[in-house]
Amino acid sequence: xxxxxxxxxxxxxxxxxxxxxxxxxxxEEDVRxxxxxxxxxxxxxxxxxxxVYDKSIVAHGKTLAGVxxxxxxxxxxxxxxxxxxxxxxxxxxxx
Amino acid sequence: MGIKGFxxxxxxxxxxxxxxxxxxxxxxxxxxxxxxxIDTGADNTTLSLSDVERINLSYRQIKRSSAVxxxxxxxxxxxxxxxxxxxxxxxxxxxxxxxIMVHIPRRGTSGQAEQQRRLPSIxxxxxxxxxxxxxxxxxxxxxxxxxxGAMLPVAMRRLL
Numbered sequence: 001x002x003x004x005x006x007x008x009x010x011x012x013x014x015x016x017x018x019x020x021x022x023x024x025x026x027x028e029e030d031v032r033x034x035x036x037x038x039x040x041x042x043x044x045x046x047x048x049x050x051x052v053y054d055k056s057i058v059a060h061g062k063t064l065a066g067v068x069x070x071x072x073x074x075x076x077x078x079x080x081x082x083x084x085x086x087x088x089x090x091x092x093x094x095x
Numbered sequence: 096m097g098i099k100g101f102x103x104x105x106x107x108x109x110x111x112x113x114x115x116x117x118x119x120x121x122x123x124x125x126x127x128x129x130x131x132x133i134d135t136g137a138d139n140t141t142l143s144l145s146d147v148e149r150i151n152l153s154y155r156q157i158k159r160s161s162a163v164x165x166x167x168x169x170x171x172x173x174x175x176x177x178x179x180x181x182x183x184x185x186x187x188x189x190x191x192x193x194x195i196m197v198h199i200p201r202r203g204t205s206g207q208a209e210q211q212r213r214l215p216s217i218x219x220x221x222x223x224x225x226x227x228x229x230x231x232x233x234x235x236x237x238x239x240x241x242x243x244g245a246m247l248p249v250a251m252r253r254l255l
Contacts, residue, residue, distance in 0.1 A: 010121070013126070023128060027128040032101065038104055065148075083145065083149060085213050
């Protein structure tokens with residue numbers, strides 16, 4: 001019983017199951033869309049942060065803080081947008 | 096049906112398996128959508144600095160007593176821990192919730208922070224080990240299969 005209450009509260013806090021399904025699906029598509037624009041982004045926005053929301057480029061800039069401000073000004077929550085740094089050089093990582 | 100991910104071609108990193116999830120921090124009432132690189136070499140799920148900033152998590156809100164040292168190939172780094180829920184969606188629209196202690200990196204100097212922001216958030220073995228993980232780069236398969244027959248996986252029991 002406790003678990004049912006907990007999960008209901010959790011789901012309510014994140015906007016409900018249906019809304020979360022829509023948000024997550026849109027975010028997955030935006031992440032893939034951002035990757036699909038690779039050549040265009042390298043040409044236009046090299047060394048910039050780029051944000052995609054609802055399959056559109058909605059903000060770009062030299063700093064992540066600047067991109068977050070642009071998103072907020074457009075009424076888009078930065079936490080909902082797919083954001084990546086566009087760099088030509090891909091460094092190997094060992095995390 | 097499993098949680099599907101993919102191999103981003105990458106702008107500043109080489110292709111690596113990734114999966115998307117909703118992150119919820121109950122104590123701070125913060126949430127956001129995050130892309131995680133799946134890393135079987137990581138003990139813990141860890142947020143990138145850019146995702147910390149995307150979800151508007153202020154370092155003033157973090158409990159300093161939660162700080163832990165984490166050993167890595169580059170030496171020991173300090174991370175903060177915060178109770179978190181990760182929610183994934185499967186192709187059949189089922190949702191799976193994992194209760195974890197997410198690791199939050201200590202922010203470095205401004206120059207270091209700029210580099211930190213380019214690192215991905217990492218899905219560690221605290222989540223991976225509760226699932227079956229299927230990865231094939233050549234076939235383009237990235238799939239996390241949660242425990243069979245349960246919408247809410249084993250991890251939810253910790254919420255009781």
